[in-house]
Amino acid sequence: MTSSHPLRRHIEQFTPISDEDWAMMEALLTERTIRKHECMIREGGMGRELGYILEGEMRHYYTYHGEEKTTYFYFENSLVGPYISCITGQPSQLTIEALSDTKLLVFPYTGLQKLYAQSKAWERFGRVLTEYLAIGLEERMVGLLTQSPEERYTQLLSSNKKKIIERIPQQHIANYLGITPVSLSRIRKRLSEK
Amino acid sequence: MTSSHPLRRHIEQFTPISDEDWAMMEALLTERTIRKHECMIREGGMGRELGYILEGEMRHYYTYHGEEKTTYFYFENSLVGPYISCITGQPSQLTIEALSDTKLLVFPYTGLQKLYAQSKAWERFGRVLTEYLAIGLEERMVGLLTQSPEERYTQLLSSNKKKIIERIPQQHIANYLGITPVSLSRIRKRLSEK
């Protein structure tokens, strides 16, 4: 007995949600398409909504010393948005851009906050979601601290994040690994010669 | 009207807690001293409890290729523990060691889970705490991806994390910055000559 809505199935991977609780969320959802190179949020803007990707892919980057540093990618069936700006109420330091035409369900963060307040199940969802977010960030940070760029690349090849290799331009992957595109090209050559 | 218990004050920075809710937590607490070089959790062990540091300092490291890689420090008035192992139920990959004799209040993670289940305020606390944890990790990750080791060091000097510089041996700070102690020593020399 799988629930029919893809977002509900996603949410219920974290914690079960009653029909009543789900109805509150469903009322918040709007479908939107973001065209390639357009943005869900730009640096300096206030984070007001989160989204769930139905199809497409997005990248998330910071601008530092005038350069775009891509730090994360999002694909279909995942939640995306300027969490930090939403949580802190400060202007977003990051930009989230569609890498291809991307179809999303969006909902306002204030709506999610009301769900948190109204229902213990939603509060729990928020906690568990954030726990998994933190685990992912911790793993990423430890990889950056302990592994060489080459190790990080080979690990990406053999991980459950193959999608990144398959669908994302190398310049952005290089950023994600903490190196330049030139260096990634060299690493790829080295590996292909082994 | 500040609450008298330091842990309660810490928790109420995130969300208010009623006397009743606080009483449930207080019943879980045990005071413990961990001597210098002893560990709260070792790699391979199951994470079963979290702690709040009353005095002292601890470091948190992963063992990778036979070397200890210190990735975080904890000081008085902060929560510490093998969160990830507690959350996932998997053996801990990290070790948390006291850098000096450290006095803690510890509580079992299963107890916290019961608080989550029994009270919406505790569930909210869990969410908000984890949100701040995630924000800290994101900032750390972005710094590792976008800044040079020298920039990371100078930023540490001028941040609210000065405690790290003041109280932690340089070999561990080097790890935290993602470089070797030798390299940190060179960076310090470079900076002192400017």
Place this chain on the structure above:
DNA sequence: GCATTCTCTTTACATAGGATAAGAAAAACG
């Protein structure tokens, strides 16, 4: 279908950081 643009690779050069080892300084300890 041709031209333009974007992406990836390659080269040459400069440099910061890694590895190792040895010495200096500081801390721990009996």
Place this chain on the structure above:
DNA sequence: CGTTTTTCTTATCCTATGTAAAGAGAATGC
């Protein structure tokens, strides 16, 4: 105290990555 151990610095050498520029290849658009 004085000894031992640990921590930090310095020196040498080496290598991977950064930068810049040019060329090859792919994708895009008119």
